[in-house]
Amino acid sequence: xxxxxxxxxxxxxxxxxxxxxxxxxxxxxxxxxxxxxxxxxxxxxxxxxxxxxxxxxxxxxxxxxxxxxxxxxxxxxxxxxxxxxxxxxxxxxxxxxxxxxxxxxxxxxxxxxxx
Numbered sequence: 576x577x578x579x580x581x582x583x584x585x586x587x588x589x590x591x592x593x594x595x596x597x598x599x600x601x602x603x604x605x606x607x608x609x610x611x612x613x614x615x616x617x618x619x620x621x622x623x624x625x626x627x628x629x630x631x632x633x634x635x636x637x638x639x640x641x642x643x644x645x646x647x648x649x650x651x652x653x654x655x656x657x658x659x660x661x662x663x664x665x666x667x668x669x670x671x672x673x674x675x676x677x678x679x680x681x682x683x684x685x686x687x688x689x690x
Contacts, residue, residue: 578605578620584628660687 579587587604595603598616606621607614626633646663653659668689670676679686 576605578624580624581628584624588625658685 584604588600591600591603601607601616601618601621602614604621604624606617606624608617609615623633646661646667650658650660668687670689675690676687677690679688
């Protein structure tokens with residue numbers, strides 16, 4: 576089902592708002608995707624479409640291509656000795672999910688590079 580927007584979304588909410596739960600209303604308006612074989616509601620997208628339909632601004636949107644926090648250039652070694660390297664670092668070298676990286680030890684430095 577295509578996502579409802581504009582007047583169609585407002586009419587859907589008026590028609591079903593008192594009869595259905597909020598999550599049912601969102602799902603029936605088409606703001607649901609399947610992740611890991613489970614439905615996942617897209618509440619933020621729904622609220623943005625609802626605000627747009629009413630001519631309201633919710634403020635500036637975040638950059639959809641920017642994920643995660645700004646890099647702090649410090650990582651913490653976990654209890655099992657693992658060091659999680661986040662997307663802010665891997666995106667700097669253009670690494671993609673599932674890609675294998677080369678690990679080099681240079682004195683007391685660990686260097687990750689793309690193959």
